[in-house]
Amino acid sequence: MTLNPQMPKCWRVESKPHKFCPGCGHGLVLKALGEAIDELGIQDRVVFGCDIGCSLLTWDFFDVDTVQTHHGRTTPVITGLKRANPDAIGIAYMGDGGGYAIGSQHLVNAAARNEKITVILANNTNYGMTGGQMAPTTLPGQKTETSPYGRDAEDIGYPTQGPEMVAAIGQKGAYVARGTMANIRQLKGYFKKALQNQMDGTGFSFVEALASCPTNWRTNAKDTWNFVENEMSKYFAVGELKVPDQLKEV
């Protein structure tokens, strides 16, 4: 008997199995996103932009129009596209380095202008593709290649709390949430609301997804899951931070 894995309809079969490391959180995050796109029936209208870092591996991940951009620059590319074609549904997909470090000015200003786009950011507390350096989201005490003795928060500050920052900047009509791969059904729900918010033309939408990186964390399956579910969520509270009126009843 052959078991065919359940894939979202908008996933591109030809590029599967995907290229992420075993145990990587991106796969689950993208599964939730794929299901959200399917359930909203928006595959034909989506333009998916992916950043540099591990997120670039999504350049042919979906059967949707896709552009792979530069590190941190996915938000302006999708902003420019959406401004030029308001019928498109623009998704900018990035990691925590792309969104909170090199591209933070774009995230902040897209939120401030209430751009009608959806930014999805996978937070795995490190720069994965380049070999596991410290990221804006690295937890205090967490060891990475550039914080080999653990992140010293007194010296280089505490981790960036992205959705909290975006919610503070966010205008009326913006949707902001933090989900986790540890609760995939909830994460999918956040993605659906974020995309619905764009379809409604209400405002900017932003979802951070807590994701795993066992390769750079050097963790086994049990410790990986434990880190996402128990360590990360202590600092990065899961939940909705800003919900526009029309989505409150959903």
Add this chain to the structure above:
Amino acid sequence: MTEKPIQGERKMFLTGNEVVAWAALAAKVDIMYGYPITPQNEIMHYWTRMAPKYGKKFLQTEDELSAGFTTIGGVLAGKKAFTATAGPGNTLMQEPISMAEMMRIPTVVVIQQRGGPSTATVIYSQQEVTMTTYGGNGEGFRVVYSTATHQELFDYTIKAFNTAWKYRFPTFVLGDGYQAKMRESLHIYDPEEKGIKLVEPTPTLSRPGQIGVNREPNHIRNTYNTEEELYQIVMGYAKEYAEISPEIIEFQEQDVDDAEIVIVSHGVVSRAALAATQELRKAGYKVGYFRPITLRPFPTERMRAVAANTKKLLVVESALGQLNKLVLNEIYGLTTPIETLLKPGVGVTSEEIVTRIKSLL
């Protein structure tokens, strides 16, 4: 509301920045993305005043990186889009334009050169030649028109959109602060009324249709996995760029056939060079004038023929040898001596050129 911005041909007395805004309207540009930097600001000022009357859009971004990347987004959506910048803004602009170069995205950028390095002056220079022709981590697969008059600013801004969309290489209009701020008369016109066909933009992403039914999704990237894969891509671009170059190359010359010395200059400086040539000819000096209009691709063949046929070249520019570097590269192998008159960040008058030529002959 959506009537044509320009009907018939009109004589106007405008600043260069105003000319660019009019030209973009005439070229049926859909959207401008911009970030303030002197001396290009009034392009945005005029665009934001005029564009809404014709259903055109504008977005003020958070920096030039964003201005460049949003322009890319607009182009990918199938709209004629452009931005304008200068100096340190041009430095930042090289990042998005390197992506446009790699992905063959027909962006148009207007540069009004200011002094450099760094913040320098907000006024004038020709110090952005190297950056505009070969900036970014690439091979200079772009088209650069260096304008000298307001009429040319109008003509070449319209042409830049056609060149970009026809050949799909990023295209620059290279002006400067003097051209930006100076007021002079020119004729503005509707290009189509003059028989100039405007190239229609087409979307790369968000095309109409249903995926898997009547269209396939488009996946575009600038990352490649192996050296060989990248080599194939870059060499393919190089071949194509070389093939189309003869169709794009433009230059201007006067009195070169019997000239004992030829003045080589570009942009606004070539006006002084042309005036000097005319004055010296009247006085009986055998002086010629050569001006590349396209700095990329460079008019190599003609430049070599001119250099081979004269005794000396005098390269004149408001930079410390950026045009000179291009010329040297293009005429390598010839033994014609090159003299220079280089004034980084400062204007050049015809009197200075005349004096210099007299000292050389």
